[in-house]
Amino acid sequence: MAGRPKKIIDYELVKSLAEIQCTQAEIAAVLKLSVDTLSRDETFCGIYKTAMNNGRMCLRRLQWKRAMEGCDTMLIWLGKQYLGQMDKQQIEANVTKPSPVIADDSKP
DSSP states (O other): OOOSOOOOOOHHHHHHHHHTTOOHHHHHHHHTOOHHHHHTOHHHHHHHHHHHHHHHHHHHHHHHHHHHTTOHHHHHHHHHHHSOOOOOOOOOOOOOOOOOOOOOOOOO
16 A cells, blocks of 8 residues: 555745745645645745745835835834834823821720
8 A cells, every 4th residue: 555645735836825924824725735734845844934034025125115215104114113213102190199097096
């Protein structure tokens, strides 16, 4: 007995899906395979990791491009992410200290 036939993985499709940040579960569903089957495949794991990183770099490149074009929203967001800038909200509390209550234990 030879066992089950080997599953065919479309690595180009894996690359395309991983570049747009699809999860392994989503890719497994498209390929009609289990996540376990994919995670045991060394070629898949290498392509998936590289494509995920490439997708993030592409997205970052586009964000920087928009910021450099003067997109205020993107400039603010990138400033918060990379420069530690934040929207500060000044909150003032006007708290008065309560007067102490003195117990009068001198009553007969």
